[in-house]
Amino acid sequence: MGKAIPRNQSSHPEERSDEGSSLCEGHARKILRPPQADGLIEVVAEGDRSAQNDGRFFFVPQVLRMTALFIIVSVILIPCPMIHSAEISEEIYLTTDQALKQAFPKADQIRQETKTLTAGQRTAIEQSLGRLQDQTTYTIYIGELEGKTLGYATVVEEIGKLLPITFMVTVTPEGEVDRVSVMVYRESHGGEVRRRRFLAQYKGRRKTHPIRVNRDIINVSGATLSARGISTGVKRALFVIDAMYLNPKSGI
Secondary structure, rough: OOOOOOOOOOHHHHHHOHHOOOOOOOOOEEEEEOOOOOEEEEEEEEHHHHHHHOOOOOOOHHHHHHHHHHHHHHHOOOOOOOOHHEEEEEEOOOOOHHHHHOOOOOOOEEEEEEEEEEEHHHHHHHHHOOOOOOOOEEEEEEEEEEEEEEEEEEEEEEEEOOOOEEEEEEEOOOOOOEEEEEEEEOOOOOHHHHOHHHHHOOOOOOOOOOOOOOOOOOOOOOOHHHHHHHHHHHHHHHHHHHHHHOOOOOOO
């Protein structure tokens, strides 16, 4: 490849100094680099066939660099999964204390316990639900009246469309759902699942009952994924409370 010379020098072979005279007139071609390429003109001998094809020069290395840069920028600027800010709209409807008052309105005492599933209980729940259980430790609230247990409640989270829904599930001593209360909803659509008309459908459900959206549970229009998330969380709470309190030795 020929030698690079500054722009302020002549680009004609006959006007250059002797150090460039080895390139014959008419047997050199000029390639102008982009402005950012330090302002030099690169002279490439026509005799270098590897850089020529029918009089046109290929800038393969530069094209590859530009392509690589484009891919890197695209990966940085386009996260996956993409969550638009317009889709995030956190609404806090109930605190834990407020949800507990709804769960146990007649209780004169609410005890709190933290329990962890045994390996056997976890495996049994995973097999029953058909999904792995990342959470093994739960906070359980026990409502009592004059020493008698009124029920059990726990807070669970399940993904709706993109973000988690936080809700409390209350279970009777007989193992039936007594109440479901949405505490925090984080997406801009589908918030109708927090309404009592929808949540009342879970009352009386047991761990052995199917809880399928559009079959056992009437869906809310435009909130199918959120309804499925709540149904999954209700089912999980039933199995967890059953394993920890109602039938701790049954192996589910």
